[in-house]
Amino acid sequence: xxxxxxxxxxxxxxxxxxxxxxxxxxxxxxxxxxxxxxxxxxxxxxxxxxxxxxxxxxxxxxxxxxxxxxxxxxxxxxxxxxxxxxxxxxxxxxxxxxxxxxxxxxxxxxxxxxxxxxxxxxxxxxxxxxxxxxxxxxxxxxxxxxxxxxxxxxxxxxxxxxxxxxxxxxxxxxxxxxxxxxxxxxxxxxxxxxxxxxxxxxxxxxxxxxxxxxxxxxxxxxxxxxxxxxxxxxxxxxxxxxxxxxxxxxxxxxxxxxxxxxxxxxxxxxxxxxxxxxxxxxxxxxxxxxxxxxxxxxxxxxxxxxxxxxxxxxxxxxxxxxxxxxxxxxxxxxxxxxxxxxxxxxxxxxxxxxxxxxxxxxxxxxxxxxxxxxxxxxxxxxxxxxxxxxxxxxxxxxxxxxxxxxxxxxxxxxxxxxxxxxxxxxxx
Amino acid sequence: xxxxxxxxxxxxxxxxxxxxxxxxxxxxxxxxxxxxxxxxxxxxxxxxxxxxxxxxxxxxxxxxxxxxxxxxxxxxxxxxxxxxxxxxxxxxxxxxxxxxxxxxxxxxxxxxxxxxxxxxxxxxxxxxxxxxxxxxxxxxxxxxxxxxxxxxxxxxxxxxxxxxxxxxxxxxxxxxxxxxxxxxxxxxxxxxxxxxxxxxxxxxxxxxxxxxxxxxx
Numbered sequence: 071x072x073x074x075x076x077x078x079x080x081x082x083x084x085x086x087x088x089x090x091x092x093x094x095x096x097x098x099x100x101x102x103x104x105x106x107x108x109x110x111x112x113x114x115x116x117x118x119x120x121x122x123x124x125x126x127x128x129x130x131x132x133x134x135x136x137x138x139x140x141x142x143x144x145x146x147x148x149x150x151x152x153x154x155x156x157x158x159x160x161x162x163x164x165x166x167x168x169x170x171x172x173x174x175x176x177x178x179x180x181x182x183x184x185x186x187x188x189x190x191x192x193x194x195x196x197x198x199x200x201x202x203x204x205x206x207x208x209x210x211x212x213x214x215x216x217x218x219x220x221x222x223x224x225x226x227x228x229x230x231x232x233x234x235x236x237x238x239x240x241x242x243x244x245x246x247x248x249x250x251x252x253x254x255x256x257x258x259x260x261x262x263x264x265x266x267x268x269x270x271x272x273x274x275x276x277x278x279x280x281x282x283x284x285x286x287x288x289x290x291x292x293x294x295x296x297x298x299x300x301x302x303x304x305x306x307x308x309x310x311x312x313x314x315x316x317x318x319x320x321x322x323x324x325x326x327x328x329x330x331x332x333x334x335x336x337x338x339x340x341x342x343x344x345x346x347x348x349x350x351x352x353x354x355x356x357x358x359x360x361x362x363x364x365x366x367x368x369x370x371x372x373x374x375x376x377x378x379x380x381x382x383x384x385x386x387x388x389x390x391x392x393x394x395x396x397x398x399x400x401x402x403x404x405x406x407x408x409x410x411x412x413x414x415x416x417x418x419x420x421x422x423x424x425x426x427x428x429x430x431x432x433x434x435x436x437x438x439x440x441x442x443x444x445x446x447x448x449x450x451x452x453x454x455x456x457x458x459x460x461x462x463x464x465x466x467x468x469x470x471x472x473x474x475x476x477x478x479x480x481x482x483x484x485x486x487x488x489x490x491x492x493x494x495x496x497x498x
Numbered sequence: 499x500x501x502x503x504x505x506x507x508x509x510x511x512x513x514x515x516x517x518x519x520x521x522x523x524x525x526x527x528x529x530x531x532x533x534x535x536x537x538x539x540x541x542x543x544x545x546x547x548x549x550x551x552x553x554x555x556x557x558x559x560x561x562x563x564x565x566x567x568x569x570x571x572x573x574x575x576x577x578x579x580x581x582x583x584x585x586x587x588x589x590x591x592x593x594x595x596x597x598x599x600x601x602x603x604x605x606x607x608x609x610x611x612x613x614x615x616x617x618x619x620x621x622x623x624x625x626x627x628x629x630x631x632x633x634x635x636x637x638x639x640x641x642x643x644x645x646x647x648x649x650x651x652x653x654x655x656x657x658x659x660x661x662x663x664x665x666x667x668x669x670x671x672x673x674x675x676x677x678x679x680x681x682x683x684x685x686x687x688x689x690x691x692x693x694x695x696x697x698x699x700x701x702x703x704x705x706x707x708x709x710x711x712x713x714x715x
Contacts, residue, residue: 181661187668209665213663213664213665215545215549216546218550218551218552219550219551220545220549220550220551221550221551222549222621222623222663222664222667222668223623223624223632223633223664223667224632224633224634225632226664227551230551233551233552243665243666245627245666246627246630246632247627247630248666253666273673274666274669296669297665297666297669298669299664299665299668299669300661300663300664300668301621301663302620302663303543303545303621303663310665312665373632374632
């Protein structure tokens with residue numbers, strides 16, 4: 071059963087959020103203990119636990135080889151009751167622009183006497199600015215042992231970001247035989263051409279959605295991912311680190327990423343195991359490393375020789391001027407100077423303020439309206455990430471986009487050329 | 499830690515020998531080159547040599563003077579420790595075109611059988627995910643053909659569990675609760691070209707394995 075926690079810290083623009091340990095699950099554990107071994111034993115357990123509680127609040131230190139030298143009997147009982155997974159915790163939820171990330175399960179995996187991985191059930195709950203009929207989860211991972219990156223199998227070797235490049239060792243996490251990068255999709259046939267052609271398999275999770283149907287009724291479902299990453303026989307300086315994101319694969323916001331989160335585990339030089347807290351990596355478009363891993367994925371084949379279905383690569387930008395119109399389609403040929411190109415008559419979806427954050431989901435390279443047009447005049451498709459028009463989708467010209475925020479009042483709105491001929495006096 | 503003890507002892511033993519042990523006579527220890535490279539191999543796991551992204555360790559071993567003949571010697575010596583013989587064989591498979599010669603196939607079958615039984619790869623991934631033969635160790639074992647059949651037939655009785663590492667692949671592989679006997683049955687079916695359907699549960703696969711045994715007779 072999924073647990074939701076309303077108290078979260080808002081993330082910064084850079085997407086860094088520090089999640090803290092959550093203690094609600096301890097309540098039910100303690101109740102079980104009181105029923106099983108009595109109040110006095112529980113009090114001893116709590117005292118023993120408090121004495122072992124580390125001061126740090128971010129990481130979740132777990133039983134290590136050195137720590138195992140002494141474990142109180144009460145804690146042993148608690149561990150047995152909780153399934154042999156010491157210090158089981160539920161992380162606090164974290165938020166991105168489009169929704170909330172949380173774990174219904176985030177436990178240690180023990181192999182013999184060693185903790186070798188984690189068992190996670192990760193949820194993305196789409197917020198009210200999401201408009202997508204299908205939302206899939208996908209993730210990248212890097213595994214290391216003895217301080218060196220490892221490739222679990224031949225397919226991973228091909229999918230890895232190569233040695234010497236930023237993010238080396240990260241790759242899209244999918245089984246070698248699978249060509250669909252959506253985590254919950256298994257065995258997509260060679261005939262599939264779209265990420266949506268094969269439905270999610272419940273073993274691995276489910277696709278989410280949030281949209282209004284033809285009757286206006288809202289349909290909502292979390293996107294989920296179930297994973298048990300582990301490195302049996304791992305040594306010191308081992309780790310498995312993930313960046314997981316949710317992607318709209320069908321609907322109005324198709325191609326839009328809904329932010330990304332980090333999780334996983336690591337061991338230090340002494341072999342002490344630590345479960346990494348769930349934290350936000352990016353509020354919108356995934357990291358540059360994710361982008362590099364996605365590009366690598368898009369060029370590789372499966373273990374059976376089939377081409378992989380491509381992941382969209384996107385980038386986060388800012389609106390560079392004030393009063394920039396967000397159009398429903400690229401400007402028609404007459405306005406771009408290109409003749410003979412049939413294009414829908416665009417309408418203004420919204421007017422965007424300077425420094426509005428947008429996610430570029432289509433650079434328009436293959437759009438007819440951009441053929442033969444100077445680069446800065448070309449149109450790019452964006453999803454608005456913040457401001458009064460958050461969640462809206464439309465097209466803006468390249469010249470209206472910037473990689474970074476601009477100081478206020480650098481440019482007056484009237485200095486920006488008007489591509490549509492429409493008056494630019496209103497802000498949506 | 500307990501599972502690492504044999505490696506530690508092996509390492510200490512071979513390291514000592516590599517610096518001048520002349521007491522032991524007969525077998526593979528008569529070769530100074532063999533004992534030197536064996537001492538080095540004993541320091542490494544399969545993961546160290548074949549699962550790291552960088553191949554410098556493997557390349558350095560292969561660059562040792564007369565490495566090929568020393569490794570052949572280790573493979574052929576019936577008294578070589580299984581971890582050392584297994585790594586020697588894997589290096590030859592990786593580096594020597596046309597490997598293995600027919601004269602080494604029977605010995606290799608024994609080496610790979612021991613490697614599977616003793617979990618020398620630590621993670622089961624190199625042996626292949628269920629119903630997949632695209633990993634090198636699995637391919638090497640199957641490539642031994644009829645020479646591997648007696649060993650694999652014996653392993654059909656081995657119910658020891660194997661454990662996959664990684665993320666998606668680990669979750670997939672471990673969902674089958676695979677055992678040594680499951681891998682052995684799959685390899686046998688490939689070598690003999692026998693029909694063998696991979697079922698999800700051990701109970702279902704046991705029925706398939708019994709059918710396979712009948713076909714092998």
